[in-house]
Amino acid sequence: MEDEKRIIRRIDTARLGLFPLDKPLLRLAASDIAEVCRLIGLNSGENYGFFETRRRHRVYNAKLDIMEEYPRAWLITTAWYIGRLADMSMIGEVGFKGPPNLGEIEIGYGLKPGARNCGYMTEAVETMCVIAAAQKDYKVEAVMAKTLPNNLPSHNVLRKNGFVRDGVSGKYWRWVKTIKPFAEE
Numbered sequence: 001m002e003d004e005k006r007i008i009r010r011i012d013t014a015r016l017g018l019f020p021l022d023k024p025l026l027r028l029a030a031s032d033i034a035e036v037c038r039l040i041g042l043n044s045g046e047n048y049g050f051f052e053t054r055r056r057h058r059v060y061n062a063k064l065d066i067m068e069e070y071p072r073a074w075l076i077t078t079a080w081y082i083g084r085l086a087d088m089s090m091i092g093e094v095g096f097k098g099p100p101n102l103g104e105i106e107i108g109y110g111l112k113p114g115a116r117n118c119g120y121m122t123e124a125v126e127t128m129c130v131i132a133a134a135q136k137d138y139k140v141e142a143v144m145a146k147t148l149p150n151n152l153p154s155h156n157v158l159r160k161n162g163f164v165r166d167g168v169s170g171k172y173w174r175w176v177k178t179i180k181p182f183a184e185e
Contacts, residue, residue: 019042121154
């Protein structure tokens with residue numbers, strides 16, 4: 001099976017392990033985060049308030065549909081669990097909201113409350129920007145994020161990663177980071 005050949009167990013940063021969920025894990029995660037964590041070697045702990053079950057089920061099913069339509073883009077269309085390497089605790093999630101549109105891809109993320117304000121998301125977003133730049137089949141020239149105007153922690157994560165605010169999209173502030181795809185270097 002082609003999906004099995006593409007499985008990446010995790011990508012490590014200085015303090016984190018980023019775990020991309022393949023299709024079977026993404027299906028399971030829609031209903032059972034704890035079991036997915038057990039299967040990938042993370043301690044799930046408690047408190048998934050950052051991503052309620054009903055919304056997670058809807059988002060993960062949409063991601064599965066996108067993965068079917070763009071099978072070669074699975075690393076930029078799936079959910080990535082964030083694990084703290086020091087204790088292998090699942091502390092959050094990061095990922096892109098679909099394949100690039102006109103060279104731009106949108107990132108989204110969330111952390112459990114106890115893991116906030118430690119620089120973890122800054123580290124995870126930095127790594128995800130590298131993953132976006134490394135795509136061979138889908139040219140990514142910019143990573144975009146949307147935040148609420150009062151979400152100062154997210155503003156800091158984005159600024160530290162070189163994003164600049166470039167406007168408003170409805171009730172959200174729009175942030176963009178221009179990246180140079182690896183293929184052009």
